[in-house]
Amino acid sequence: MDKERLVKAVADAGVVGAGGGGFPAAVKLAADFEHYIANGAECEPLLHKDIELMSRYPEQIAEGLAMVRDLAGAQAAYFASKEKYAAIWERINPYLDKYDIVPKFLEDIYPAGDEFEVVWRVLGRAIPPGGIPLAVGAAVNNVETIYNIRRALDGEPVITKFLTVTGEVERPFTAPVPIGTEFSELIEFAKPKIADFVVIEGGPMMGKIVPPDEVVKKTTAGILILPPEHKLVRHRTMPIEYAVRIAASACMQCQSCTDLCPRHLLGHPIEPHKIMRSMAMPLSMPVEWMTAAMLCSECGVCEQFACPMGLSPRKINAELKRKFRENGVKFQPPGGETVPMPEREFRKIPSARLAERLGILDYYHIRPEFIPALPEPGRVKLVLRQGAGAPSVPVVKVGEMVQKGQLVASAPPNSIGANIHSPIDGTVASTVDAITIER
Ligand code: SF4
């Protein structure tokens, strides 16, 4: 097998970034890179899906990592995970030795899993502002993505997603779940302790509030059940107009948000306190202060950890990014070398301290039960946009019988996207906006 066949096998199987970004893996692997990195940091508190994958499938992950390195013509492969996962290291070390993969130990801090952080920690290379890992010769994939790539090389399509369901539930669990399963089925299985709750898809830092009838996608890493009055819910439901108004009136310009901003500390010209100041005096501040919002990773450190006033620079940055994108405004890279600030070594955010600040300590020390197989759903709804790129194009019709693993929507022609396969045997009930398959 060569690189061309690697890329084709990964594209055929519909592999996308499983860590949250959802970028089609085949597109990433088609590029030239010297260093290939497995990201096993899983830095969002409460999520355990990567921990379970690394514990249970160390050989497949190491094999996938080595196969991509060799087929893509990279010089070296690295496995990066938290040093504290002693049991995982014990299991994977023999395979790292066997395949000549370099182990890299990460600290238990947030956001250790941001790929800008991972590349800096692993290679000592700083990705420039607005850049991607390829800018410094690296490609990074989440460990679940690599597991899926390994399976793709055996012709197995992506039809399940590892995820954790936790929070105010009696039975927190981690499991591989058929893509398209409705969240409500998984929540019911986890047995909520409260009748009135809010559902967050993803982790407590970067997850979004969704309705209970949301469905599992190739990017779903977690389902968090919280009481409506929880502070993580309050921040997320704050209307943007209100966030802007209090930014203008209550920001005391203490700079704590900038001092702790991980991207600022990596040497990127983003200073969230200046963006907040611009909200109060938009016409008298340099426009670059605001366009720097495009460098925000939306990690949430400023909002959930740094700001003593409970303000939300992240929300404002997200809105500015949306508006700039709509109006075709581009960030102008400053040029020159990107040099991380020496202070970043003294401004780390330990995960346990973050969990305490987020008000999730009650759930933080629980390791959700691993369930190897849940009861198969009677119906799946496969949304046509499973990650980054354009929606996939259905290749099946209503009434058609499909088999588990069969292609039901293909990557859009001439644009970035991914194939979608059926996770169950059944009959196609709808192809409008999503492909619904019933048993
Ligand atoms: S969310 Fe806040 S802390 Fe995170 S990158 Fe954006 S401005 Fe910086």
Ligand code: SF4
């Ligand atoms: S931390 Fe809060 S109060 Fe301080 S500058 Fe940033 S937004 Fe303003």
